Amino acid sequence: MSSLESAGSVLAHHPQPAQLASLPKVRDVQISPDGSMILYQVQPFYKAPGRALSELWIAQTNIPHSARRLMDRVFNDRAGVFHPDSRRVIFLSDRHDPGRPAIIHILDLDATENSDSDPVAVCIDFRKEGVQAFELSPDGKMIAFTSKDPTSEEEARKVQQKDDAIVFSAHGAEPVDRYPRLRIHNFSTGETWTPEGLRKDRYIEAFTWSPNSTHVLYRLRQGRGSEFTEREVTLESISIEGSAVPRILGVYPRSPSGQNIWTHSEHIISLQSYEAGNILDARTIFAHRHSMDRSFTPSEGAQRLYGLKEDAVRIVNARANSREDITAVAVEICSDTDTHIDIITVDPSTRDMKTLLTVFQTEQEAVWFGAWDAKTIVDEAGRISYIFAAVLSSGVRHEPPNVWTRRVSHDGHEVSPKLRLSSHLQYLAEAPVFTTEVIQWEAVDGTVLSGLIRYPPGYSTGGGPRPTVLFIHGGPYRMESWSVSVRYASSVATAHLSVPEGGSLTAWGVTKTKTRFKAAIVGAGVANWEGMIMESGSPELEEKSGISPGFV
Known part of the structure; x- marks a missing residue:
């Protein structure tokens, strides 16, 4: 049993707030390229005592309950992925210096089967500043990562003498010379270099490889802060060979969601609002046919999939490493209270992207916050199949x-068939059983809405009104505030903990209805929308949502 879960049975009966906050969370699922293994991460749900800790776990895809901890949990091991050969795991860890910034480590799975092999740190020169993010090249020979430049003697002196005041500029509070820079590491030679020509006054928000491992595609925005996601974002590519010059491919009106995907079919795929500049639109897949000799407008002239009746939440490159002629992208689709995972591919006659099939559909269950992966597998006989894990x-x-x-x-x-590979949080089986139902209601404009209701143990419809707990998210307020809105309500008594639009609705509920609710806790409720917009890190969202509720 993981030490993160050792107090489970105690918590089921006598939970303490600090213990609840450090309960294990299962996330970041990755499938090996050969489809035989699943890698995932277990970490405290909110916060662990002391320094950050995290575990990597591994399981066999065809063996139920085969999950096991990959290494001992005394470090912060995270962001694990499989090498294209499926025999190595690359991850970020502070094993070189516990509690300090993480760098890239490699673990040989063949060695761990025969002995207690330790992972090997690479790019050790960046241990002081750490590595923010990385991605392996499709051929497995190189790794792209972002890391800050080493702290200069002058910067160190300012910190030591407390002469390091935060200066706000057009780029936010962080000096542009402290933005992480793109690096390339070659596994065979051990060489690490920084491609020249990339703008140092722009923040790299995302990057990925070309399918032939010769270029890196990346997005630049004006600053690190969340407010800069609502401004123009530049899409560029650069060759990793020689003294290449970056090439501007286009400009997004605002940040896409997640990574871009560059396919073998020469499509560049992104996830944006259906109307790219509209922050409240449903997310949609934009697919551009890319040519190295011309630029394009990322938000115009693209083929769009989903976004009218369904919301495309996340995309994953589900390519088959052994077949360059196969293009497969997995997409998480939300429709009402259900989720399904589709595979989209290229229509051979039109060269457009199309939906091929659904590999998974929820049935009275939920996919946890992007914790899923999908891969295309081609066996020795050439048969194609798709593995989904979540x-x-x-x-x-x-x-x-x-x-x-x-x-x-x-x-x-x-x-x-669907197999359960892990056995985490089993102490919850001792917790009281709540009956859960999907309910629907009609808004004032005729829109049919859906939600979940949970009845307490022993509830019966003949028992009359009962205290009811409503979880309504009314945020976010993306500055120095929690993006949390939890509202407790009943026909007898109400307690609200909500931030900030949820706080406004809480205040509305207890003041307008007078006697229906007897108590409320309002967190950062909006009293003045103009002030809210000026203070918020996401002013565009506040402006769009800052209207009177339809039921007032």
Whole structure:
């Protein structure tokens, strides 16, 4: 059992706030390129005592309950991925200096099967500043990562003498010379270099490799702060060979969601609002046919998939490493209270992207906050199948979050049924069972809305009104404030903890209805929308949402 979970049975009966905050969270699921293994991360849900700690776990995709801890949990091991050979794991860790910034480590899985092999640190020269993010090249020969330049003697002197005041500028509070820079590391030669020509006064918000491992595609914005995600973002690419010059491919009106994907079919795929400049639009897949000899407008002239009736939440490159002729992108789609994972590919006749099949559909369960992956697998006979793995939980079935996997053929037939690979948070089985239902209601404009309701143990419809707990998110307020809105309500008594639009609705609820609610806790409720917009790190969102509720 993981030490993160050792207090589980105690917590089921006598939970303490600090213990609840440090409960384990299962996340960051990765499938090996050969489809045989699942890698994932376990960490405290909110905060652990002392320094940050995190574990990497591994499981066999075809063996139920096969998950095991990959290494001992005395370090902060995270962001693990498989090497294209499926025999090595690359991850970020503070193993070189516990509690300090993380750098890249490599663990040989063949060695760990025979002995207690320790992971090897690479790019050790960046241990003081740490590595912020990394991505392996598709051929597995190189790794791109971002890291700050070493602190200069002058900067160190200012810190020591407390002469390091924060100066706000057009780029926010962080000096541009402290932005992480793009680096390339070659595994075979051990060489690490920084491509020249990239703007140092722009923040690299995301990067990925070209399918042939010769270029890096990246996005630049004006500053690190969340307010800069609502401004123009530049899409560029650069060759990793020689003294290449960056090439501007286009400009987004605001930051896309997550990574871009550059496919073998020469499509560049992004996830944006259906109308790219509209912050409140449903997210949509934009697919551009890319040519190295011309630029394009990332938000115009693209093929769009989803976004009208369904919300595209996340995209993953589900490519098959062994077949360059196969393009596969997995997309998480939300529709009402359900989620499904689709595979989109290239139509051979039109060269447009199209939806091929659905590899997974929730049934009274939920996919945990982007904790899923999908891969295309081609066996020795040339048969194509798709593996899906995710952290799933179900309030209806009283199932805590755990890692599950499923495999389907190219024509959608089930190859392997849904299997549970892990056994985390099992003490929750001792917790009281709540009945959970999906309910629907109609808004004043006729829109049918859906939500979840949970009845306390022993509830019966003949028992009359009961205290009710409503979880309503009314945020966010993205400055020095929690992006949390939790509201407790009943026909007898109400307690609200909500920030900030949720706080406004809480205040409205207790003042307008007078006697329906007897108590409320309002956190950062909005009293003046103009002031809210001026103070917020996401003013565009506040402006769009700062209207009177439809029920007032």
